[in-house]
Amino acid sequence: MITISTKINPESISQAAKIIREGGLVAFPTETVYGLGANALDSEAVRKIYEAKGRPSDNPLILHVSSFEQASELVYMNNVAEKLIAKFWPGPLTLVLPAKEIVPLSTRGGLETAAIRMPDNPVAQALIKASGVPIAAPSANISGRPSPTDFESVYNDMNGRVNMILDGGKVDVGIESTVIDVTNPEKILMLRPGGMPRELIENVLDAKLYFPDETSKKRSPGTRYKHYAPNIPVVIWRKSKNFPEINNAAYMGVHDVDCNCAGKIIFPDINSYAHGLFAGFREFEAKNFACIIVEWPEGDSGVSEGLRDRISRAAGEK
């Protein structure tokens, strides 16, 4: 397959929308990471997403919408969902709700629920509007690899596998959306921490989010698989512990360390760490370092919970 890579302008958006309508694949920027999009209502187009990524077909996709009305056509809303949508959309918060018939089983991994989100990115919104359909879009990387946060990373993984890549430069957040299950308004489940901090959600609801039990975990199959990993080992370092002595290792974190590291990225704060994590993984693996030592992010505020999730999965600790 020939992949068209293009800068963003009105012509490339309408060309991309045409590809989506005709059942093809378009990689596009969102505020979290780059997405690999197809018409969410077209089973055959959705099948191509799984094929291009090598993604297990029971791992459901998030449907991206450009309006509340469009979301209401896909799922049965409730008061909690409406409240969260009013507060946080567009933004990095994905809601799992009972699916309407119109959502093909392949898009929702055979589940009775569907995951919906409105991305806070003008390119993503323009593409969804121009396509006239909801766009199913997992991250635009080969399954298991670090998510792409810039055009080059998408190109490296997806050239020849998709019809078009829209080059929107670097994304804003750098890790994926927070996914919560609001099917039962009395017991809202945190399925995946991410770009929307838990504390903001809990403040709006004036309630705590629950951790899913084993049954609910089965309902969110994506959380089972190995994820986000570069092709060299990721080693976690906690600041209270001795720094590991490993030859030809690279390091990244918010605290500088006195080490013989072959590569180093020091981030000014936790948001920059989340923003640069996956790009750092890709940069260090390209340099063939022995491993990547990552600082374990402490604290409960902001994206630290999401960042810890990505780091522990990349290191194979879950």
Ligand code: AMP
């Ligand atoms: P990704 O597309 O890789 O960002 O992953 C999407 C995440 O949303 C995965 O963890 C999925 O398991 C989860 N997800 C998508 N749809 C559903 C659903 N209907 N129920 C529960 N989790 C879902």
Ligand code: MG
């Ligand atoms: Mg992904």
